[in-house]
Amino acid sequence: MARQATGAAQRVAVAAETLRDEKFNARRVELAEAALETLGELGFARTSLREIAQNSAFTHGVFHYYFSDKLDLICCCVRHYKAKCVTRYDEVVTTAQSRDELTEGFLAKLAATLQDEARMHRLWYDLRSQAMFEPAFRKDVLEIDKSLEAMIWRIATRYAELGNRKPASSPAALYALFDGLFQSALLRHLASDEKAIPDLLDEVRRLLPTIC
Amino acid sequence: MARQATGAAQRVAVAAETLRDEKFNARRVELAEAALETLGELGFARTSLREIAQNSAFTHGVFHYYFSDKLDLICCCVRHYKAKCVTRYDEVVTTAQSRDELTEGFLAKLAATLQDEARMHRLWYDLRSQAMFEPAFRKDVLEIDKSLEAMIWRIATRYAELGNRKPASSPAALYALFDGLFQSALLRHLASDEKAIPDLLDEVRRLLPTIC
DNA sequence: CAATAATTTGGACAACCGTCAAGACGGCTG
DNA sequence: CAGCCGTCTTGACGGTTGTCCAAATTATTG
Numbered sequence A, B: 001m002a003r004q005a006t007g008a009a010q011r012v013a014v015a016a017e018t019l020r021d022e023k024f025n026a027r028r029v030e031l032a033e034a035a036l037e038t039l040g041e042l043g044f045a046r047t048s049l050r051e052i053a054q055n056s057a058f059t060h061g062v063f064h065y066y067f068s069d070k071l072d073l074i075c076c077c078v079r080h081y082k083a084k085c086v087t088r089y090d091e092v093v094t095t096a097q098s099r100d101e102l103t104e105g106f107l108a109k110l111a112a113t114l115q116d117e118a119r120m121h122r123l124w125y126d127l128r129s130q131a132m133f134e135p136a137f138r139k140d141v142l143e144i145d146k147s148l149e150a151m152i153w154r155i156a157t158r159y160a161e162l163g164n165r166k167p168a169s170s171p172a173a174l175y176a177l178f179d180g181l182f183q184s185a186l187l188r189h190l191a192s193d194e195k196a197i198p199d200l201l202d203e204v205r206r207l208l209p210t211i212c
Numbered sequence C: 001c002a003a004t005a006a007t008t009t010g011g012a013c014a015a016c017c018g019t020c021a022a023g024a025c026g027g028c029t030g
Numbered sequence D: 001c002a003g004c005c006g007t008c009t010t011g012a013c014g015g016t017t018g019t020c021c022a023a024a025t026t027a028t029t030g
Helices: A007-042 A049-054 A060-066 A070-085 A090-095 A099-116 A118-130 A135-162 A171-190 A196-211 B007-042 B049-054 B060-066 B070-085 B090-095 B099-116 B118-130 B135-161 B171-190 B196-210
Strands: none
Touching: A007 A049, A007 A060, A007 A070, A007 A118, A049 A060, A070 A118, A070 A135, A090 A099, A090 A135, A099 A118, A099 A135, A099 A171, A099 A196, A118 A135, A118 A171, A118 B118, A135 A171, A135 B171, A171 A196, A171 B135, A171 B171, A171 B196, A196 B171, B007 B049, B007 B060, B007 B070, B007 B118, B049 B060, B070 B118, B070 B135, B090 B099, B090 B135, B099 B118, B099 B135, B099 B171, B099 B196, B118 B135, B118 B171, B135 B171, B171 B196
């Protein structure tokens, strides 16, 4: 068939194929998004394909049509999660015109994230832990970690810039610090500790001036 | 029976009962220790009672005799893990007579832990993530987290003391920082990144003087 | 030593898991 | 309209899971 096709026909065929691929991939993302709901609710260990299907508009067979197996699905979930997550604070960083403005914008976003997206974030910590056992997750997880580190670094350098300084520590240390604080606050928040969020905000507010 | 017992007989009965309890509890710990082997190898999500039993000297029935269910077993594992973990750096803290000595002792222990006990530590991160989903784990996990924070704080205050200073940040922030760094290094180490351990040591070596 | 209790065994159970495949559906093309 | 193709449904499969239990074994007591 391909040998008989003219140049134009080939181009049409290729276009049709990429269109199909895009549609296929869009569907994958749709399914991954639906899966994230259940994963965020139950966690990796307790989530089965059937449970995912039941909490969504799809049947369990569809997932096997679009994903080669369970790991493939969850890898797709992780990658999709990344896209949503990594730019969370960028608007604050680009619009803030002073240290105070940046601080308050960052803190507000931090509190809102902890309050409204706790389920999605506990899933992130769950999957990052899974990556320590499951090699198939490692590449994506390490990549997301790098992206999150870069995100924190953008905040820190902008904060330093607004004070005509430079960050006093490395990107890795800064990310470790904020990630550790956030993780701890998240756990406390999920355990119905009402001081979790204010404590985190206080801590970050105190910390920001000392890192630059 | 109790009404007819004399005071002495009562005391004997009580003693016998506590002895039985101790024996019972010692067996529980034995089983928990065996379970930790498999948990550290496979992670919470992939570990079944039968797998635990197969990798140990016990049959799967025994676990149900000593634990009411799977969660009960794993809670016991977590609590037992704590006892082993929380005093890891205490010898270094008490024996070090100078900042350098403390630094080198701490770094050496850090590297050894990452190298030799990676499996047990990834399990800790796994179970801490599970606690975000499973309320039954939260109490013990939060308690261990507090103990680890105190452990780090002992190191920091001793380090500060040896330089006639005081730590510049809160216990929570310090623990978040070291925990975050360790977690990241552990993931990289498990992903066969050979720079994971030296990078961690460099980072900590640079960080220690700045926090006091 | 007998009898009573504690411990251990190994199999049975129903429920659930990931995977798969045969067929139904609906739109598009020739 | 007939036939094809991508999409989706449904049910079945072999295997594993947590749990439970009756019987066997061991320890403890009178």
